[in-house]
Structures are given as structure tokens and as C-alpha cells.
Amino acid sequence: MSAGGSDGTADRPADLAADGECPEQAGSSLPAAELPRKRKGDVEERSGTHGQQSVDFQMDDDLSRSEGEDQQVKMKCFREPHRQIEKRRRDKMNTLIDELAAMIPACQPMARKLDKLTVLRKAVQHLKALKVGTGSAFTDTTSKPSILSHDDLKHLLLRAVDGFLLVVSCDRAKILFISESVSKILNLSRLELTGQSLFDFIHPKDINKVKEQLSSSEYPRQCLIDAATGVQVQVDAPARPPLLSTGARRSFFCRLKHSRVVGKQDKHFLPCTSKKKDSSRYCTLHCTGYMRSCPSSQLDSECDGEMESSDLSCLVTVCRLLTPVSHQPPKELTIRPSEFVTRWAIDGKFTFVEQQATTIIGYLPQEVLGTSCYEYFHQDDLLHLADKHRQVLRSKEKIETRCYKFKTKYGSYVSLQSQWFSFTNPWTKEVEFIVSSNQVISRGPGHTKDEEAGNSKALQEDTKQIPIIPGLSSGLGTMIYAGSIGTQIANELMDSYSRMNSSPSSGACSPFGPAQEKCPVVSPLTSTSASSREEASGSSSQSQCDSRTAAGASSATSESLAAVSRININPIQGETSQLDLDLVPGLSSFSSDEAAMAVIMSLLETDVNMGQSGDFEDLHWPF
């Protein structure tokens, strides 16, 4: 720290001097002044001065270069980006110094941030200490110095590559050299493999393949792709004299025996001629390498003494173990969840359902087309989804829903989250359809048929708990009712198109008030619908409906009926209603006159949609 210390004492006057003299230097006042300001927060002044130093250094250079020239403006222009470059350089340097400080154990316990010079000095000390520890790689001055010792590199390679080096002679596939790492992969020691014939270890079916690879007499067929033109060229390469470094390349896969237990391979190693079925295990290796000619002098002593030919060709390969890497994205990642797209008309009826949806909702597209999406929404979500529906019809943006439940074919629910977007016809300026992009948030409690029974049972229990639909099978009742919601909302929109002024009560109101209110709303609805169905002619139902409007609660029902009727009979026109109920928005726009007709129509509609005659036996007729 002594150097730092002396610098410190020298700094003070220097600082002041620097500050003092800077304004005199043309154009340099700003950067110099900037620095101390910037470093106000820092504890150390020294690095600040160091930084300043470098700036001064640069500035000095600049000045010395352009001194004598009256180019203050030019210099200023030059300095602007230059300052930025300088700043970046300084920041980078500081980051590096910080990182270095973090790595050096000696610097870590310091509470204060150390200055640059100190960190560097500590780094020097650290490196010296490391050198002493590692020893041979650096004391050996003859070998090329490298960041890692060769041994270390070898270890790293071993970790990265599950492979070993293999040199086999071409004539008899004798293993001339095999690296130590083979023990890790095949569980067979290097010693017992060297000198053996490779064929003893290869899977019988691969022997021919390997024989092919070892034979260099054939002209190798090469499939080359000319990088320039991309033309595929099949070349019969002439048998080049195999040079040491550029021999013909070989690449093949083969299966080699491997032993299960380390060190006890003798018992498992059965020669291929044994009568017992060879039950060894094999692992697949990818062998790449090239042919090489080795003068016999280089061969190991294990080599056959008779081999006197000057050129023995051998195959030098690296054999890597193939372990299947899973191509599935890891589960921890946010995989794009299952998605499907649907399109609906403004009243919520599906007009398009993507094929993929079937895997999620269980229904085939054709089963769902024409039905209202509200039939599939869970009751608890109807409120919020209707609200969003209303919103999307009026907004040009994507509306995102919260997580909601969608009923699948098998009765269970799947949690979805959707983005809705309405498409407006540019000429008529009316909303044509709504595109819904739905993502599965999490799978429901299984949507296989096995769990269907369990699920529907659960649902029935649920419905029993909810007082709103006493005795009703949740499916039917909600469907009738639910289907109408969409139409109501659509109708509102239609109204707004036609009227462009008074929009029916919306926004805050929801079709479903608190649970207790639902009761009178729903059951009279179904009851009225049932009753009106009975009286298909419909004239008298009107009066019945009217009588029901007397009851405060049921008026809502009739309003909803009216709403329904509105849609079916007079889809465009709407009237303001006398009664204004918050329970079902939009109802106020309809009179109760055509309630019966509406009900009939809706029933018929749902009948058609569901493809079954409504089973009204379960419906509870309160009257």
C-alpha cells in the first residue's frame, strides 16, 4: 500500500492542480470536472484520481498533438465521442478490476473497495503463489507455456468428451494404442486391451463394417459438397499415399463390449467362439479419425517382431460414447404452454376451432362449432369473462383474461388463459369476430374418460352446494342460461352500432350477482322456459311472463328472457326497457313482450347444438 500511500499524499496537490489547470486546457475542463462529480459517492478517491489520470493522460496526448493549432471547435467535436469511448474504456477496466478483486482471496475480506494498483499487486502475488503450487508445467522452460498444464487439459477433455484415443493396425485390427480413458467408458483396463484384436470386442454384426473402414485398398467414396457452389460431388478419390497428417478420414459407428464391473472383467470377457450365448453389453461409439502410416520403428514393443514392412498403416481414431441426449426441453424451462386458437362470432359462438384444441378440450372442432363459448366456461368465471367479452368488443387492443376453467368433453375442467382480440371490418366498422388465443395454464385433474366419472361426481356435488341451481344437472341448466349471455353481450354491441348513443347498463354490472341472487334469477328462467316450452303456441306465456315480472327477482329473469328473445327475433333493434336491473346487463334494453318466443328459440337452439332433446325432467319447476 506504500505506493498507494505516497500517491495519496501526492494526489492532493496534484488534484487541486489538475482541477486548477484544467479549465485552462481547452476543452478538457468538462471531462476533468465530470470525474470527481461522478465519483462523489465512492469511498476511494484514489481510483477516481487514477481514472482522472488516464483522462489526463489522454488529454495530454490530445493537447500535445493539437497544441498550437487553433482548432478548439474541432477538438470539442472530437472529444465528445472520444469522451464516450474513454468512459466506456474506463468502465470496462473498472469492471475487470472488480472481477479480479473478487477472484483473489487476499482481496476479498477487505471491507473497502480496493484501488486498482493494489488489486493488481495482489494479483501478481497470487499468481506467483499459484505457480509455486503447480510446479512442473512452468519450471519446464523447454515446453511451450500454456495456460493449462497438459495434464489438466487432459482431465478437462476427459470430462467433456466421453471418449478415448484408439490406434489400430489396419491388417489385423490389432490395438496398438489406447488411451487410459477407455477404463472410464468400457470398464476395461488399458493394459488388457492393448495388443488385443479389436474384433474381439466389437459386436459381431459390426465386424464387417469395421473391416471395411480399416481396408485402405478400396477407393473411398467421398460425398463432398463444394462450399462455393454447393454442388454435390461424388468423388472417387485416388488412393493417396497416406501422409502422417493428412490421411483419408474415417468416420463410423460401432458397438464395443463393455464390462459392468470395474476390474473384474476377466470373468465376463467371453471369447466370441464360446458356445455360450454372448451376453455382454455393448455401447455405441462414434469413431472418427484418419489413416496414418506408422513406420515400424514407432510401434510399441508389443508389436509383432515379424512386421518388417516399412509402412504399416493404421487407423487413428477418437471414439466417443454416444449417450442419448434428451431432446425434450427441460421441465424447469418455461416451455410455450399448449396453445390453441379459436374464433368466435360476437355473441360468443365458435366459428373456428383449431385442430390442436381437441387434445386440450377433448371436443372435436365440429362438436363445438356453433355453440356458445359460455357453455364451457365454469360458472365462477362467467362473470369475469362476460366482462372481458364486453371489453373486447369495444376495444381495439388485445384483452387478456385471467385464468379460467374450460369444460372438457369428459366433464373435467382445464385451466386456460386467453388473449382476445376483436377484428373489425374496416368498411362497416363493425366487429366481425373475435380471435381467442388460449393457453393451458395447468392441466385439470385429468381429462381422460377414466376420471370422467369421478369428475362428474365432483361436479354434481359442487352443484349441490351451489344453491343457484337446485336439483339441476349442471350441464343443461347452465348451458341454456350461459348461451344467452353471449348473445346478450353481442346484442349490446349491436345496439351501440345502431344507436350510437345510449348504451345499456354495463361495466360494473355483471350477469351474476352474489350467489343468493342467482337463485331467483336462474330457476325462474329455466322454469319459465320450461313452461313456455310446454305452451309452444306462446301467447299465453306472455301473460305468464308478465305475471312473473311482478315479482321483483323474477323480473330479472324475464328481462333475460327478453334479452334472449331480442337476439333471436330482432337481432338488430333494441328498445330501452322499463325495468332496470343490474343483475343482467343489457336486459334493460328489452321489453318483456317477446320473452316466450325468445325462450322457445333458445331452447330449440340449444337442442340443436347439443344434439339431444333437452332432458327437462330434472328441472325443478317452482310453479
Next chain:
Amino acid sequence: MKADKEKRRMISRDAARRRRRVESEVFAELSRLLPLQQSVQDHLDKPSVIRLTLSYIRMHTLLKGITGKKAEASHAVKCEQVMESGEEWRGCDRGRDDEEKKTDDVEASEETNMFLRILEGFLIVLSTEGDMIYLSDNVSKYMGLTQTELMGHNIFEFTHPCDHEEIRNNLRLTAEVWCGAKRDFVMRIKGALTHRGRSSNLKSATWKVLHCQGRAKVCVAPSSVSCLLLTCQPLPLSHTLLSTHTFTSQHSMDMRFTYCDQRITLLLGYSTEELLGRSIYDLCHTLDTNCLTKNHLNLCLKSQSVSGQYRMLVRGGGYVWVESHSAVIPSVRPSKSRPGAHQPLCILCVTYVLSGVEEPSLQLSLDQTVHRYLR
């Protein structure tokens, strides 16, 4: 007054010069300590010195974690094995003399050099943030940039932005990493090599497709460091087809066969005519569609790919394990009148058959049943 100011100015300049000198000296000392060649050491700029120092320290820490235990383990095994074979052993103590260490080192160096040369790739050690802590020195052969230029930098500065997410996914530490999870992916990296193999500068870099294989490594002691060890091989565009167990095929970009060489008949039983127009997805085991999809995507995005091992269905029943190396090339259509015209692309695949026919009686597709009955 002015003289005073002048004096102060001089003092400050001197002080500044002194400071700079001291700093440069420390930097020089640091660079000399780095195990690099003298010529390289002298030309390092200050940030590089720090970068390399950092890398060196990090590698050291890492290796202590990796090799510390391993060295002991392998040594123990060696002792055992030697004893079993009855050879004389001077003693299993760790005090080996320098001479032995030297020969070991030389042997190791030869082996690793040969290994890397045959592999035709380089080794890279990545930190979890993507910093290239270490690269083997043959990286200059494949990337045109030297080890010292690259070490310490972040890999994201050199790879194609579209591949960053995939790289990040591979760097991510997952639970499987503790069991030595393997990594295998393809990425594009800047290669500053000219067509002839000379190094050019980074500004005229082209994208090179690298096949990276390796594993993640987590060291708990002495300090918890984790990294990714990878060998990166540029995917070659030429394959030596010696074996009868490989065949080439050409596909349109949607992986439908447009050409297939005759060897497929011997290996899989299909005639080349019946394959034309059929998609490869039809001919493979359904459980391997993920593998094929990934391969296909790699081809479309990166223009070269190595599939993993997947199964191709044999005509009549059963399947074989194969691996394909593919590349996207302009299809062969000489057009001299319009040489610059956009040529339609096609996919060229070289498929290696790894196994024999497995489970020949297993019918996995309708096709196979048809053929079986028609036989």
C-alpha cells in the same frame, strides 16, 4: 502566481507520469507471470492482461475442484491394477519425482494434441454467465481468433443472436447437472477465417456452425464453481462414405425425399422410387419426432445439423437406429443464364446406420403392415 501555477502543473504531470509508470510496471509483471509465450505477452493490452489473469485464476480454481478428487481416484485405481498384474511398484505414494512427472506431462500433451486434432475441434470452458474461461489453443485454427484474444470474453459476443436463448438454456444449471448432464447442441459462431483458411479480422467474420458436445460440471469444494465443458467441432461439409452402412439422401425443405441413393434398399428395404415425395417423419418412430423436429429446425435456422440417434422404420417391420448429418445446400440446378438467381434450397443428409434391424416383427406404422401382407 503564474509561476506557481506552472510549478503545480509540472508537479501534477510528473506525478501522473509516475503513477502511469508504476501501473504499467505492475501490468508488465502480471503479464510476465501469465503462462504465455513471450511474444504474446509483450503485445497484450491492459484489459487483456486482466482478462487472462482472471481466466487463469478461474481455471485454476475449477481444476482444483475437478482434478483434485479425480487425480486421487485414478491414482488409486492405477495402484490396484498394477498390483493385480503383479508388476513391481515402487510404492503408492504421491511423491513422484520430476522426471516422471515430465514424461507424464509430455505423454499427456501428445495425447491431448492428437485427441484435439483428430476430433477436429477445440475445447471450451464456459461459466454459467457465458464467459469463455478457457479455450484450447487450437481454436485459432477453427475460428481464426487466438486463444488470448478470446479468453475471458463472453461467448454471447461471438455467437449468433438467435442462438443465444439455446445457449442460455444449455448453460442453465438444472437438477440433472449434479449428475453430470450431457449437452449436445448446434450453434453459430463468428469465424474470422477466409475461404482458404487464413485468419482475417473480426469485421469480416462469417458465421460458422459448430456442433458442441460436452457436459456441465459443478464443483462444490473448494469453492462452488460451475461451468460447462464443451468440445466444439465445426460441422464438416464432406463425408467419407466408405461404408455400406451409410446412405445419402436429398430432401426438400420440408424433409420430403427428392432423391435417395440405392444403399437404402439394402439397409431398410425401401426402393428409392417409393421414397420420393414421402416425408421423413413418416418413416421414423413416433417417439423420435422430437429429435427429428429439432434436427429440422436446426437445419432451417442454422443450415447444418447433427441429429441424435433416432429410429427409422424398416419396410415390413422393425426399425434401425440411425444418425444423420445434414446440411442445407442450394439444389443442383445449373443456371448459367442467371447465375445470381435465387436457387431453391434442399437438404442433404448423410445417414449412418448404427444397428441391425431390431424387433423385425414389430409393426409401428400402417405402411409396414401393408408391406407385410403383400410380401
